[in-house]
Amino acid sequence: MMRVTAPHAAFALALLGLSTVPLWAGNSYYVDVASQILLFAVFALALNVLVGYGGLVSLGHAGLFAVSGYTAGLMLQAGFGHAAAIAGAVLATLLTSAVFAVLALRSTGIGFLMITLALGQIMWGIAYRWADLTNGDNGVSLSTRPAPFGISLSGASSFYYATLVVFLTALAAMAAFERSPFGASLRGTRDQARRMTALGYNVWLIRFLAFLFSGFWCSIAGLLYLYNRQFISPQVSALQASAEVLLMVISGGTATLLGPIAGAAIVVIMKYVVSAYVVRWNLVLGVIFVAIISFMPEGLVPGSVRIWGFARRRWRTLHPARKGGPGAPP
């Protein structure tokens, strides 16, 4: 009985915790960090569609994220309303995703990774070097946040709740996707592409649609980022940003719903904690990256469980005489 309800209870507890963050976080700074965790969780969930379920590792997703943020930012600067800017950003990102997908899906595996990396670098090149359009290194800043249904989002708490609603929608969409025939067929193309073709599935089309689905949630995450920071700069499209979100997916555990969320929380919190003490975030990012890939390729959560079990077994073989301890067998 307990086994069935435990996940539900945990989910209800998590939901309760998430929906009361502004009450116990104490400080609007921490509420803002929580907003960022949620928005990067949406980004990581989007990338996980390709990395986890599709087996397609992209190093260009920061480019899609940036297209969304920049399109909305530039449209708002040009005098468009929020609704138009949001629609424009989603449309532009979907179009860019389609172009990315057509080019990158010429290949899979390492080839896919290289092509997405190059495409991401093109986006960076445009954001950084085409200063007439994007304002170059100075970035684009916004003066206002939108007010859906007349609710102002200018405060940290109200923005957090808006982000939470979007995050839960994304989570529900991902859960539906995971259970849908489409999700199953994408997993099929990851594990047995040839058999899927033999069964009559259009593997290319499935991957293409998955790329668009991923691109859509990237654009949502990019919009949340733009409105959260009210500023966007070429930094978000750099290779480091693509690597960061990939680290979120890998560190939490790919092809799961909770993995990317846990990964986003770990990376964002670490980034803030590390930045408070040392300036070497890239160094820390690199070290974690190397450590996780070398020692826990399956992700932090399953990896820690494995290493903990290994340590316990070693402890038992080294100390067989101890009886009645907490870890001893009955």
Next chain:
Amino acid sequence: MTLWLTLAVNSIAFGGLLFLLSAGFSLIFGLMRIPNLMHGSFFMLGAYFGVTLMLPAVGANFWVAALASAVAMAIIGGGVERLLLRRLAGQELAQVLLTLGLSFIVSDLCLMIWTGDPWQPLAPAEFRGVVRVGGMIFPLYRLAVVVIAVAVAAALWLMVDWTRLGAMIRAGVDDAPIARVVGIRVSRLFTLVFALGAALAAFAGVVGAPILSVYPGLDADMLPLALIVVILGGTGSLLGALVGSFLIGFLYNFGQAQFPDLAYVILFLPMLLVLVLRPQGLFGKGGP
């Protein structure tokens, strides 16, 4: 006219540098089936080693510094392959991500040690002058870079096409499992080619330093160029790397001069064309 000729000479010199960088990248990719994402770091770290050796306190000659830096980077590159990449043999994706993580570490360490200021050594004394041809002036050093690149290309070609080692590398690139079966120690080749690629990249970094200078972010600027060259030319093909390098050298310099805003985008257009029309690259055999 003069502008165009100057640009052309600069393009050829830059192409030569790119060849030194991407020849090793291409061989590593061809043999180990992974793009080494820390190749730009080898280039930058090598350049920093070189300029440090040339400081008055150390006082090494330019060429001595370039060679010493290449040797040091060969040891580091070989070490990375032996100690880290080897642990993940067969897991190509993990290997690529490992090199990416290492590149972040290197770039931050370089920023810590050599600060954010650019370093630009003088060209070696014997090549500081200019050449006058029919009323036009060319900097001698850029011509020297072209000569060096051509000499290295010739040496690599001799090694790959005419020596026993080269035959083993070619066998490994074509079919690693069969090469193993006939008694070639492919894993030793991995270490060797990785060290050679790192050495070439470091040498290119020092030779390029008087032209490009050394600054934080140089690694991220050079890596995509090596990536494009190899996608263009085809993996594992030295001829492809040579042709791709000069093509990109020209595009980069003319793009910078004509459309500075879009220079970076123009650089990627031929790569996209090749991907659509000929995914294995101009001189490649298999797919990317």
